[in-house]
Amino acid sequence: MSVSANQTDQPSGTLDSSHSRRSSEMEHFQVDDGFHSDGGSVTPPPPSPSSSSSSTTSSSSSSISSTSDHGSLESVDNGTQRLAVLSFEQCRKLSEVMSETVSIHGRGNFPTLEVKLKDLVTLVRKKLELDVASGGAGMTVKDIRLNGGLASHVLGSEPQPYNDLDLIFGVEFSTSRHYDRVKSAVLSTLFDLLPEGVSRRRITQCSLKEAYVGKMVKVNNNNDGDRWSLISLGNSPGHKNVELKFVDTMRRQFEFSVDSFQIVLDTLFLFYDCAALPITENFYPTVVGESVYGDFQEALYHLEKKLISTRQPEEIRGGGLLKYCNLLVRNYRPVDHERIKSLERYMCSRFFIDFPDISTQTVKLEAYLRNHFWGPDEEPLQYQYLINLHDVVETSTVCIYYAPVIPATYCTCNSTWLST
Incomplete structure (x- = not known):
């Protein structure tokens, strides 16, 4: 051989x-x-x-x-x-x-x-x-x-x-x-x-x-x-x-x-x-x-x-929403700013279909934060990540699955995310 x-x-x-x-x-x-x-x-x-x-x-x-x-x-x-x-x-x-x-x-x-x-x-x-x-x-x-x-x-x-x-x-x-x-x-x-x-x-x-x-x-x-x-x-x-x-x-x-x-x-x-x-x-x-x-x-x-591009995010479990916001917080930018707005709606819809209630959303998000943001150096990134996630969901979520995506310790509903 x-x-x-x-x-x-x-x-x-x-x-x-x-x-x-x-x-x-x-x-x-x-x-x-x-x-x-x-x-x-x-x-x-x-x-x-x-x-x-x-x-x-x-x-x-x-x-x-x-x-x-x-x-x-x-x-x-x-x-x-x-x-x-x-x-x-x-x-x-x-x-x-x-x-x-x-x-x-x-x-x-x-x-x-x-x-x-x-x-x-x-x-x-x-x-x-x-x-x-x-x-x-x-x-x-x-x-x-x-x-x-x-x-x-x-x-x-x-x-x-x-x-x-x-x-x-x-x-x-x-x-x-x-x-x-x-x-x-x-x-x-x-x-x-x-x-x-x-x-x-x-x-x-x-x-x-x-x-x-x-x-x-x-x-x-x-x-x-x-x-x-x-x-x-x-x-x-x-x-x-x-x-x-x-x-x-x-x-x-x-x-x-x-x-x-x-x-x-x-x-x-x-x-x-x-x-x-x-x-x-x-x-x-x-x-x-x-x-x-x-x-x-x-x-x-x-x-x-450091460019963001995807297709048919509705095929992805969770819609790729959490990964998308992670790329944003790490200074990645969309290839097409107009098209990404349309894709964001598919990301949010698929996320809420796969995680329809607050308990499953809490488990998913906490696990994602734990696995993708390590150490004290990335603690500020976690906050900015949640801000990005809030903004995407607030502007792109279709009403049929409009529900919280972060634990109740951070918010009570979509309209008051991250408010104290």
Whole structure:
């Protein structure tokens, strides 16, 4: 088995014939011959698909196909290329992130688990692919991706804040039993990570779940076809959680363009397995990034310039309202000020549909503040965040779900938010 590596005489933004040998590892990517997108460059997005189509190299395959939603094949016009090859600097940063030691804090007397992120990924993958008779899940892992804020941090030229370490494992949930197998595989991994000297005799998967799992979500929706699960490891305030998401199909994978990035890790791990040399500017793997927003360069431009853009927020649980106000308080600005006013109404409507009463709104908002505003330095931001949230809801909420969105300790009704 060989690893395709970039050399100095070959641009990192080009996929040539040597990389076609990776098709067995990355068979879900189909890139036409004119693809020369470099993840390291930041250029303003094209004014419109029609204006860029005339300059696009003609090819019998005029679209980029991707299965980032793990099962739903989507075809995107060349004017909106959603894939890009990472530059050396991005690969270096990615390798550093994957080599960092993460701490999974346990409740009670359970010890803190210390493990490199790349080792955790390898262990979970082995448990998933191990046959059932040997204690594994007996599943096929189609790909593994870095997702969310951490992916944005890797791709951005400036350090980007991120709250969790988000990873996506592409799997198939053909039966409901596979959800239980995934959970068992993760808990078995935690068991193997217990430090030496810890008595394992009375430790069960149930006790491991109570000690190390902060959140567990299972989605098996026959109506819209969504099939995925989430296991969040760690639940200690002020520490980053490891979010393990196992996805068969998921219709909506992003809130805004700046959090739409996914980085396929398979070639990086193949490089780790096959190459004895460290990553250098002369020798590093070809790693592909994707923007599930649709246009990689446009999304990267938004990230670098701190711009807000989304579409159909009514598809997002909670409408993306809380994230939108978080971007505003961190000095992000809408790409289109007129259009965002229309989208704000959809954000508010969806939020109040998903959280229709004061108790669910209180729980949701308090959890968001706790997870996204850390330490005394960000206390002033919390106040400004609530002001922004109040203003958006006050001006954009449709009356049918016009209800408070912050705890009763802050307000009694929409018309008196934050009043004392």
